Amino acid sequence: MLNRFCKLWPQTALLVRRSYRPRFQSYVTEFVHDKTAIKAISTKTLEHSTTTTTTKSANNLEQVSTDDTNSSTLEDADKWAWYNKQKQDSRTITPEEFIDTGVYIIKSRTSNTMTVARLQALLRDVNIQIQTTQDPELVKAFLKICNMLLSAYVRTKNIKDAKLVFDGLIASPFWEGNEEITTVSVVTLMYGILENGTRSDFYKFINSVSKQNKLPCTERVYRELLYILNQYRDVNACRHYFKIMKEKGLLVHEPPYKPMFQALTIENNSEEALELLQEMKEKGIQPTTGVYCMVLRMLHDNKKNSKENKERMEQVYQEMLDSGVELNVAVYISMGWDPLDALAELKKRSSAPISSRDYNTCLSRLIRTNRIQDALQLYRNMIKEGAAIDQYAYSMIMDAAAKDNDQPPEAVYEIYEEMKQQGLQLDEVAYTIVLGACAKEKNLTRAIKYIEEMIHYGIHPNQKNMNAFLAVVATSSSTSFNPRKLRDIWLALVSMGLQPDTRSFNIYFSALYKQMQLWKARGRSYYASESQEDSYGNPTRGPCRYMVMGYRAMKERGPSSRPDFATYTILIKGLACGGFTRLAMQIYEDAKNERVYLDVTAFNELIMALDKKGDLSDIMSIWYDMKLLNVPPDNTTYDLVMDTCEKLGLHETFLNIRSQRKNDFDRLWNKSNK
Template sequence: MQRRCCSTLRTIHTQLQKNNLKQTGFSYARVPFRYQQCHVLLSQQQQQQWYSVVTRPTMEGTTTTTPVPETTEKQHKVTLDFNKKNIDDIWADYTERVNQNQLITDSDFIILCGRIKKETGTHLPQESIRRIQSILREIHKRHLSQDTFVRGCNMLIHLFITHGDMKSAKLVVDGMMRSEYHPDPVTVKTIVGGMKDNNQLSDIHDFYQHLQERNMWPETTEVYRSLIWIFANREDLEGARHYFAHYLRKKNIKCEDEKNMDCVYNSMIQLYGAVHQPEGAFTVYQQMMKRANPLPTTATYHILLGVLHEFGMQDHMDKVYLDLKQAGSQGHVDVNGSHLTAMGWNPKKVLKEMNALNIPCNLRDYNTFISSYVKKNQFQEALDIFNKMVEAGVEPDVYSYSIILDTLVKDQEQSPEAAFDFYESIKEQGLKPDVVIYTSLISACARTENMDKAMSLLKEMEGFGLQPNIYTFNATFSLLSRKRQLTLPDDMEHVDLLWDKMKELKIKPDTRSYNMHFALLARMIQPTIIKEQEEEGIELEGAALWRNNGKISAPVQKMLQLYRNMRRHCRPDFASHTIMINTLLSSGHVRQAMQVYDDAKMSRIKLPVSVYNEMMGALEKAKQISQMMTIWHDMKTAKVLPDSRTYTLALDACEQLGLVKSFETIRTQRKMDLDRLMELDKKQMERMEIAHHNNKSIKAKNARTKRFLKNRDAKVVENPKTALIVKGSTTSQIINDALKDIYSLKRANGILFSKKNELKPFEDESKLEFFSRKNDASLIVVGSHSKKRPHNLTFIRMFEHQVLDMYELGVENLTPLSEIKGPKCSLGIKPVMVFNGDKFDSDDTFKSLKNYFLDFFNGELVDGVDLAGLEYVMSFTASPKEEDPRIMVRSYLIQMKKSGSKTPRVELEEMGPMMDLVVRRKELPKSDIWKKACKVPKELKGKKEKNKERDDMGDQYGRIHLGKQQFDKIQTRKMKGLKRRRDDDNEETESGEQQQEVENKDEPMTEEA
């Protein structure tokens, strides 16, 4: 080892002598490990020369001679031609000037470094870093100003951080600290920002302490503001307060701009507002008033008033407002409409107050008012303020028009054509539209899905000499992603054309651009045959699914390539990983999805619980059970709360792996988490019902969801009602037997819960609604037992998953099914219901109970009755005593026995269960809800036939309506059988006359007679 070190030292000395460098060098690159043990033996000057020469080779073709330093007049002169669009051409020009030892000024070096940093995307990062390192060596050789060298180092640090090489960036700063080129405020803000992006907040404290010990920390307000903002973004109040206290103790703080002297105080006020501590924000304001250096500014009052208004601190807000008016009268602060708007005042009220204070309302105030209304989605009020501005003689600017145009685009009550009409009025005013206006117009095209109009607007922008920005392209991508039906060849050509145009204009896509591109590609990717087989119920081979790396479709390949490019140029967010993982899983590429998931885990990105569920479900199908538990533990590490499906998948994995302790732990955790799971399922059901009510289609992801949605669809004839048999928190053996027997009679359409649940129906209905929604059940029976109400059964009926009526009945004299020997009824058979007692016809409670039991045992509707299907009888007998609220429930098996004739002899045998039910509490249905529940669909009512009626027994009657009958005019049909003989007529006449004579003889004689 000693020989190697000596050999290395000789090599270094030879290199130093060969280059004849006498000036101090600088470490701006990573030191090779093999030199780290020996460079400490060199002198300080030799170390610096070694860093500048040995670690990076001299640029090929350059000379080592040192030119004479340039004069001050020539430092700011630009000699290179930076009008060339290609950076390679500028670099070739620079290289030629260096080789010929021509004049290159400080401005040349600074502008060249900036162009290289800006256009890194056109080259590999290593090439851009190599070029800036070469420029720094040249600056050092030419003895240019320290400011030029430091600015070049800052750009090099930025390049290292941008491309994830934080270690090299730290080495550059370390070399600056040990050289004559000390870090400036930009250096500190750049390296601290890199530490923040790489989640190295602890390194920030060490870095600050390290520079303070060497008196190299730049004591400026902007640096402290950057520090505080870093901790504010992480809502780390203690870290921000630590550096704010350091700032207050410093007396030699410099400020680059006198207008920004209040920036540190303003940052702390905003931070206290973000962490919901408005008292702390008011304390910072008091400190600012006490120190009076600086005094609160217009921005300070605006931020503080907004924080105090947000948390309802009216007294403090009134005091600050009085201070604001006093400072305004003294000329220290310009009071404007934004202060009053920050206090939550209505812009119309603000206008009155400003008139009372004789404060003129300028263009900026009107724009603030319009913007505040737009943020609250009060678009009509925003248009009213715009009209008042025009009436007041204040001429709108392009910003005003852009706000109103954005208002018209976002207002769903306005037609998209209104935005284009307003755009024509802007052009009539002689104003030149800007990029914001065109971006809003493209967003208006998204409402009508008019892609051709959007493309024509992009061409129109080129005609005006305007270059689209990233927001313009994102608005166009959003238009395509919102289209209900993609025209795949044409629309994807538009996407590729826009993406190439962004590259041509050197506009870097941001995270939103990539996400929308992912979403568009995902719509092109069809589920694989594996997915189709899964939906058809075909069992899949797990190993084959895990090894399914076969042919990757073109959209998937393009998506993966795009994802790799995204990771090189910007940071994917949770939406990026979510789209990628879900798309890869749906297309059968489980391995690739796991790789994307690992990237998200390494980047510490918190994914939604649905992604974890999809991953675990795919791994379960691929028979990778152990990796399912890895996903489960990752969720715990990321503090992602599981849902019901997550618990089910994790318990299944534990069961298959034989992890008994883990199984018990997860099951206990799910039990403790029941309330939150119930709330989640309730919200999901509400969303589905709202979507169904609004006629929005819900896309089923698998066969199970399809069956679920089909079962929940509206039907003319409703499904058989499902009954939930639930145990309460405490039960008795009598209640357990009763619940078990009720389930036996309702088994075909019943669900028996084996675990106990904390249910109190008459005190809390939320859990009943949850169970009803989750199981699509309209009948619930809850069994409980307590000293106050022993052996209690609560019968509940739901309507639209809301409680309709409830009856609490005590159980007495129970004889369960198991104690009665003999045959039992078949499964799913409807009973004959018999209700004995006058109370079922006269008492409201017993009437409702009769209706409930009929509904409970009704089962599926049938068209006719088959005698063979009449197997058992349910008998309900009400106690005849008025004060006794008791119902005797009995069940009998119907036996058809021989009788010696065609009609069989019917006998009833006790089957069980038998019990007495005592009415304790009740909640009868409300009349309006009951009427709604009993409403019959029109399809079932049938068409009403005229003049036909049917009585309760099913007999049909007809009604005939006849007009006035005039017998003398009726022409009846002449029938031979109805003709009378002449002799018959004579006989009838004679018999009639004889009868008349007999009647006359019987009458007494009168005078008149």
């Protein structure tokens, strides 16, 4: 009987048996690895966690907790339970209480489905109260909670439903007269489309809102619009909306000028940048160091009239010194200086100690130009000089050490320990890096230790931490993780409220497939008999069952977990390896329908499984699919297909494929010698 999975969360065993969404607070403190299981020796509750209240409401299946600073009352400990109690008592709820409840819902680590359902219920209640009281403060509360719902949809990459909410908002009578709140609505959806939509979607959205005259006339909306257009590298559109900002009188201080300067750097248009700089001075707007840096960079990078531009660069630099703005190392780097020389020059010119930001700028520049050794040496010099090293610098150095093949993982761990000794606040980024180092040396024990530390310091793991930890599990040399235990780890991570994305699923599937490969390498098969199939041919146990379950969950979760080429490749190879050829063929058909390009190894694994089952005609169908999809075969493919032709008596086809293989000799030779 399977040992209970390491008590990482006390209700994991129950979660394996039935589907619900609890949140857990007890975590493992020590794991013992042996040949058969991973056992938990003890568990402990987060020092930073607080009173957990389990509600009896049908709407409240999960446990809810808050920080110590906010948990002195029942309302703070479980705002949603408190809110439902007020409704049951027919008490009038104030606008502030509606907003506080909405904020609680967003911050609580429930599932996305639960978050959306609660916000929708809250909006219905606010709307009912608006109809009876006509309170303008309730209208503002309604709009703010709508923004929370927008944010919840964007967070799950569900732009379709986010647009439906937004369309309902601009069609409502509440839109006008609340520019401060509606600005948040527009900006939230703009960035949601930027991250999860297409360029066409974004332009369609902006044009639609502009035609309806619903675009709030605020500096923030247009400023963020310019920044997003910069992401699309659309300089002409930036000029268009910058001109509109001028006409509307929104250019009264420096921030909205920044994205326009940024757009000009795309074209390296130093002439227009100098004109814009002059315009700012004429309006009495003092350019910041950041603006001067962009202008200096454009003048340096503009190779036309290089002598004239060099003189202009010196003029702008002198003008900047005369203006009295802060001088930093980025100024010299923008003028083409080496980062280390720029730092030395700043030390000469400034009597004050070099700031952490200047050191970070140099470190960032060195790392981006792949000068890892120089970055590490600068870090050592900073320690010798007693320079202030902040959290950002430590994270950069850890990341640089992790990416440097000459640096062992221990170098990352040492920097992490130094960061702890300095008393700096640890965050999810630092743990993602150290977990990545654990994956590099396949050290599962250390990875579990870092997860434990995260919990000890009150840091809730995010999606990147989840993926990094799963990568350690997938690459671990330990064979004690059988598929069931791996499944339990997956469920435990999901139960924390983490939302797996495509990468998460791919790592999970890869780890399951690795287990099957381990069995195969030992000359055994995980699925020894067809009795492990149900009446529909689906696996009843083991890694293939978990693969199928995970694949179905992916398709239900939405855009953030959409299967990609790696997903289909791993699933086809895994199911084919397990002998579930029919399921592998179904997923292969899904990949074709989604127009996903598969690697030749996936085709080979599928052909071998079909050959084992005796489905020879399907092998030829796949061969012709490969030709249509322009997937170049390798030697294994040729061997398998030619063998099939012999079995089917397709003599002419056999000769044609053999001729094709001869013509393909050079490519196959180069591929085999890589």
